[in-house]
Amino acid sequence: MGEGKDAYEHEQTVRRGTSAERRIPGRSTLPRPAPALAGALALAACGVAPESADDGAASRAGDAPYDLVIVGGTVVDGTGVDRFTADVGIRDGRVVDVARDVGLSGQGAEEIDASGLVVSPGFVDHHNHVQNQVHRRPLAENFIRQGITTILPSLHSGDQPYPLRDYIENLEVAPNIGFFAGHTWTREQVLGMEDRAPSPEELDEMRDLVREAMEDGALGLATGLLYVPANYAETEEVIELAKVAAEYGGIYYTHMRDEARGLLPAVREAIRIGAEGGLPVHINHFKAMGVDSWGQTVQSLALVDSARAEGIDVKVDVYPYTAGSTGSGVLFPQWVLAGGIDSFRVRVTDPEMRARMEPEIKEWMRRDWTGGDLSRIQFRTLRAFPEYNGRRMSDLAADRGLPNNDATGVQLAIELQLAGGFSAIYHFMDEADVIRIMRHPQAMFETDGDPVGYGLGFPHPRSYGTFPRILGRYVREMGVLTLEEAIRKMTSMSADEIGQSERGRIAPGMWADITVFDADRIIDRADYVDPHRYSVGIHHVIVNGVPVILDGSVTGAKPGQVLRGPARHLTETPGG
Structure with missing residues (x-):
């Protein structure tokens, strides 16, 4: 706990806030939020999304054409193209201008000076353990401080919010969030902890629960087949439930049945579920655990490649640590x-x-x-x-x-x-496997983290450091990926994976989920001895056009939106 005092002092600074009057690179350049942004922050802190305001952009921002401008930064736009210098103009929660040739300084109700900093889309966390606890920590501080603007609690465990529609209806959170229909929860509701197959009638009950979750806005079906009681399920049971999610355009997220000695059969099972269920497959925290399995990522990734060559959409994600937690x-x-x-x-x-x-x-x-x-x-x-x-x-x-x-x-x-x-x-892992997965063209990232309170308990350091660790250790220090490659995996590729094509890019019309960071300084500080340490290098985090981190301080705003799956549109009626 060598730097526990430093972490504590940092936390107090976060709680108090910092002066915005110091005009240094990376700081917002107005002494305090202009009325337009102050109003947006106030609305967002109450859980009102920016587009919910009654007045138009002109009345909110006075004569300013933008609610917020980010000037002088190096834009890595999320698509994988080379970085470029540009100003970014934001209005009504969306990017409306990416100006390479004409400066936007002075044209926003609020302005962020990003000189010397990278301006990228906000990061997407493909798996964490927020589940039905996010209302207790709605700021999700340990996530947004990593530059994360979208969290996906993929419900491997048994605590799915129910009814999902009621839970998400008035949910007020800082980051965007998307939910899944949880297989474990579904099985427990019908079979409890029994180690047996469901009867035809029980399987119908399970189908109905998945269907209800999908119609309530779930992104797909998620399984945690390593854990009791989900691991009592035969593959055919999961396929039948996957077919229901597929009816609504859903995706299959999975913590596979085995990530050690049974790794390769487990990958084959995940692929089979996608193929026979008729939906894309996303394998969470892809790994080879246990010393006897080290190096098997060569074969497991080859299975992913073979499936894709056959037309089966399979992707994976990984976290940048050689230890897991469960x-x-x-x-x-x-x-x-x-x-x-x-x-x-x-x-x-x-x-x-x-x-x-x-x-x-x-x-x-x-x-x-x-x-x-x-x-x-x-x-x-x-x-x-x-x-x-x-x-x-x-x-x-x-x-x-x-x-x-x-x-x-x-x-x-x-x-x-x-x-x-x-x-x-x-x-239980080898770093060579972690790196091999990171480099794979179909790999994205996740924290597998918990919504922790600062200083409470003993969390895995990934809850604080995942994305800064990727950008600091594996991009800057080791050169495993280029900055553009890493950002694409964290943003546009990840947004597309969950059907959110209006996110994950800095381009006109996109939702303004943006992270501004120092590429030369960003790094994780949490470790296995002192896990409660925030990363350094993240300056500003913006969700739907509203800062949730400004000048390194938490604003208290809660502009996050619930990202609903395609079933929302399939089941909506005109005027509904």
């Missing part, structure tokens, strides 16, 4: 946890079943999670022993005088699961 349930073969904690307790106290499960758990842990080293498991939330949060399972073993091996890991995993389980950071 709950302790993944350490157990699925039969061990079937039926919930009470059934688990019965099994572990039955000598015959205990003798059966221990060797399976041991091999499961070694191949997928630890590689024989318990230091690869770093506790985030250990309910039974919270003093170990942030420390490793090997530390707990050592303090008990136990050896650092998987036999010890089995005993500790069972004990801790009975005591309420835990969430952990698992250090």
Whole structure:
């Protein structure tokens, strides 16, 4: 926690705000928001989108032709073309002018000086764990401080908002947000935690729930097939639900059934679901986890390429870390946890079943999670022993005088699961695989992060640092991607993936989701020792034409829109 004090002081600066009267490069050039922008910020802070204002642009902005202008910046427009110098004019939440030859300074109700900075479309986060919690942290500060303007909680877990229509109707958030129909939630509503296939009648109930979510605005169907109870589903069950999402033009997002020793069969299954379900496939946090699987991204990406050559639309995303994070349930073969904690307790106290499960758990842990080293498991939330949060399972073993091996890991995993389980950071990937995925032409990015409160708990650093880490470490320092390539993956390619063709580009007519950053300075600061550290280099973040980060400070505005799927248009009636 070496720089915890610095992080705390930074947080206090964020809460207080900074003076906008200092006219230095990267700062807004007006001493305070002009009336037009002040009004927009006030409306947005109340959850009113810019286009909801009653007055026209002229009455809001006085004589200024633009609500906001960004001047002197280097534009990376999201399409992959070379960067260029231009001013950007914004009105009514959209980009209306990208002026290369004629300066726009002085023509906006508010002006941002982007001299020496990059002006790019805002970033799209393809997977996170916001789910039905975003109303509790509507500013989504740890996301917008990364330059993210759109978050996609792809509902691998069981906490889908329901009814989705009611939840999103009056949702007031800083970034844009899109939801999915969650397979896990759907299965739990009908089958609970039972390890069996649904009856025809139960499958119809599941179809109806997916259909309802799609008609409420879901972007597609999302699965978390690694986790109980979703991993009890046969492929055919998922295909049937995917067909419903496909009827509404949806996409299939998935945390695959296996990302370790069963990686290649899991990729084939995802492709099959898309092919037979009739919809595009997006594989979240594509990886090869566990030392025995390192290097298999060569084969797994080849499967993606082969499917695309056959006309199946398959894409992936990746986060820029060699560690993941999830709950302790993944350490157990699925039969061990079937039926919930009470059934688990019965099994572990039955000598015959205990003798059966221990060797399976041991091999499961070694191949997928630890590689024989318990230091690869770093506790985030250990309910039974919270003093170990942030420390490793090997530390707990050592303090008990136990050896650092998987036999010890089995005993500790069972004990801790009975005591309420835990969430952990698992250090199980190789950077060469991460880089190989990043470079793939069909790869985009995600945080897989949580909506964290500053200083609360022990999150994975990706919750704070994903996108700045890509731009700082992998673009600037390592040259894995060019800046233009990385921005395209983060913006236009990502917006197109979810059917949002009016976002992800800086061009006239596009929604003004914009991030202004210092390409020479941007970098993540959060790490596995001190995760509560904001990144540096992000100056301004604009959502639908309204700043949510201005001069590095959170404005409190909530101009984000719910991005609804194509079913919204298919089910709307004239005048509805």
